[in-house]
Amino acid sequence: MKTVIMGAVSRATLVQVTTDITVFIIVTIFALLLSFNKLTAIQPYIRGFFCDDQSLMYPYRDDSISTITTAILSLLPPTIIILFTEAFLSKNDSKRMRIFVKNCYSMIGCLFLGFSLCVLFIEIVKMFVGRLRPHFFSVCQPSFSSTNCSRKFITNYSCQGKDLESISDSKKSFPxxxxxxAWNGMVFLAIYIQIRVRRHWPRLRVACPLLQFVAVSVAAYVSISRLQDYKHHTGDVIGGGIIGILFTIIVMYQNPNVKRHFLHHYDQADLGETMDTVVCMELHQENKNSAEIPTINGQAKT
Structure with missing residues (x-):
């Protein structure tokens, strides 16, 4: 009977892992294609402009922090810290390899899936909004001689610029x-430090806030660089940061280690096998019942 149960659990785990990886790959592929403007059949919404709009007259500059560098900064530091932390936390456990793999898969999986979902959502929003970047005039080079600037708002125009990919990208400013x-990865790291590192090593009361400060600073620097490079308006950067943080919260809520942090009075094994909220409620009820003190009459009293 035990063998049958273990086999069923193994098959269920295999199906879950396979499903997780498949969804992640599909989301990542679409996010990358949209991010690098490879889906030419899908074009951003055509938004008009005012001829004297100075917010669109900034010069074109290369990225101070490239897209690939941003992805590395957002994913590599959290991944390294997660691996080292989980290795130390599981080193004295008899099933340390199983626990290490499970916790790393749970945390790193949430990190990467949340990152991909965040990027995909932002790219889709960009397509529908079609906000023009600050360097739009520099890249598009609209023909003002054939454009009637006496009209207050121009929607019918043509670009003289030769780089079609850059022209398309110049219409994807928000968010x-x-x-x-950056905010997605760095806020994930800050939360992880709080719920795993700070909780298990309370003496790191200075080091943990310092690491969290560095993480937030990195996200802020990446955001500010987009303003310095004239790639985005201020609202674009703020909107992107909010979306990144929201997706971090969404995926973090699905992680059992996060629930374990808020339900810290349970044993560590209580929430290790499930992420179901119903189970969490049942555990809460069991904990409440176990706290009842029986009286002489056999009645329970809290």
């Missing part, structure tokens, strides 16, 4: 993908 990705 900022760099900002969203």
């Amino acid at each position: 900022s993908g760099h900002s969203g990705a």
Whole structure:
């Protein structure tokens, strides 16, 4: 009977892992294609402009922090800290390899899936909004001689610029993908430090806030660089950051280690096998019942 149960659990785990990885790969592929403007059949919404709009007259500059660098900054530091932390936390356990793999898969999986979902959502929003970047005039080079600037708002125009990919990208200002990705990864790292590192090593009361400060500073620097490079307006950067943080909260809520942090009076094994909220409620009820003190009459009293 025990063998049958273990086999069923193994098959269920295999199906879950396979499903997780498949969803992650699909989401990541679409996010990358949209981010690098490879889906030419899908074009951003055509938004008009005012001829004297100075917010669109900034010069074009190369990225201070490239898209790939942003992804590395957002994913690599959290991954390294998660691996080292989980290795130390599980080193004295008899099933340390199983616990290490399970916790790393749970945390790193949430990190990467949340990152991909965040980027995909931002790219989709960019397509529908079609806000023009601050360097739009520099890249598009609209023909003002054939454009009737006496009209207050221009919607019928043609670009003289030769770089079609850059022209298409210049219509995808809101929200900022760099900002969203950076805040997504760095806020994830800050939360992880709080719920895993700070909780298990309370003596690191100075080091943990310092690491969290560095994480937030990195996200802020990436966001500010987008303004310095004239890639985004201020609202784009703020909107991207908010979206990134929201997706971090969404995926973090699905993680059992996060629930374990808020239900810290349970044993560590209580929430290790499930992420179901119903189970958490049942555990809460069991904990409440176990706290009842029986009286002489056999009645329970809290």
